[in-house]
Amino acid sequence: MSLRPGKQSTLQAEDASQVAATASTSRAEDPLAELAGPLPAREDRIYVDNSSLQELKATCDEAVERILTRPSGHLAPAPSASSAVHSPLSSSADLSASVSSANGHADASDFPPFKASHLHTDLRLALGFSASFIVIGACLWAYFVEKDWQKNKGWTGVAVASYVVLSALQALDAYLQGDRIFTGKRKMLSKRIETEVLTIASPSLPKPTVEKTSEGQKWIVPPRYSLQVEYTRRSNGGKSLLRRVKQSVDMGHFGEWFTEEGEFVEAIFEQKLISGLERSWALGEE
Numbered sequence: 001m002s003l004r005p006g007k008q009s010t011l012q013a014e015d016a017s018q019v020a021a022t023a024s025t026s027r028a029e030d031p032l033a034e035l036a037g038p039l040p041a042r043e044d045r046i047y048v049d050n051s052s053l054q055e056l057k058a059t060c061d062e063a064v065e066r067i068l069t070r071p072s073g074h075l076a077p078a079p080s081a082s083s084a085v086h087s088p089l090s091s092s093a094d095l096s097a098s099v100s101s102a103n104g105h106a107d108a109s110d111f112p113p114f115k116a117s118h119l120h121t122d123l124r125l126a127l128g129f130s131a132s133f134i135v136i137g138a139c140l141w142a143y144f145v146e147k148d149w150q151k152n153k154g155w156t157g158v159a160v161a162s163y164v165v166l167s168a169l170q171a172l173d174a175y176l177q178g179d180r181i182f183t184g185k186r187k188m189l190s191k192r193i194e195t196e197v198l199t200i201a202s203p204s205l206p207k208p209t210v211e212k213t214s215e216g217q218k219w220i221v222p223p224r225y226s227l228q229v230e231y232t233r234r235s236n237g238g239k240s241l242l243r244r245v246k247q248s249v250d251m252g253h254f255g256e257w258f259t260e261e262g263e264f265v266e267a268i269f270e271q272k273l274i275s276g277l278e279r280s281w282a283l284g285e286e
């Protein structure tokens with residue numbers, strides 16, 4: 001049996017309205033909905049293998065700069081409704097509590113962004129490219145121009161020595177940078193122009209610990225993600241030091257912002273990061 005065109009269009013419209021109503025109801029019952037704006041496309045969300053601690057850590061490390069340099073008024077991507085209603089690594093109640101706690105400490109949309117510095121990254125890239133170009137150029141010259149080893153060995157030795165020195169400088173800079181994942185600066189106007197400099201390092205994760213319940217069952221306690229923060233605020237062109245902070249910020253464990261499906265709930269991580277930084281700055285020395 002076929003439907004008349006007018007009747008079929010009416011039924012399609014009713015089905016569409018029912019789907020929209022169902023989605024709105026699921027959205028309203030979502031414990032993460034208060035942080036979420038319009039749902040991003042699936043390709044805009046971040047999914048990782050939540051069985052790999054290094055992948056979880058790398059995702060968080062990359063998000064730090066993205067959050068701290070995001071223009072004011074721009075919120076993090078909302079989590080998908082499907083992953084939010086499923087059982088996450090921590091319970092829905094824990095996620096909801098994390099949302100409420102984070103919202104009570106900071107409003108990410110009003111956080112003035114920093115301007116990130118990539119000086120050391122650019123320096124290492126320049127050293128690496130320079131070393132490679134020198135060696136490649138020497139090889140091409142020796143192969144196409146001066147093929148006599150007795151004549152080209154001197155310049156070949158210089159090229160190899162240059163490569164070793166530049167590579168050593170590149171490795172030294174990476175060693176001095178250590179676990180540093182972000183360096184940024186911003187200027188604030190508070191009766192005067194103040195300059196804030198923020199440096200964040202992400203230390204290696206501690207090993208997971210094993211604990212026993214009262215029934216004698218063993219369970220693994222996931223490591224907590226923490227950041228080492230160095231923050232200074234100066235005025236008068238950097239001559240007057242107003243505040244200095246150097247301390248660790250405990251962000252919590254990965255189950256607080258990764259779902260069971262491996263989706264990274266950046267909205268929760270953003271609130272925890274900003275509230276943690278602002279608390280640490282408040283404890284700094286005047």
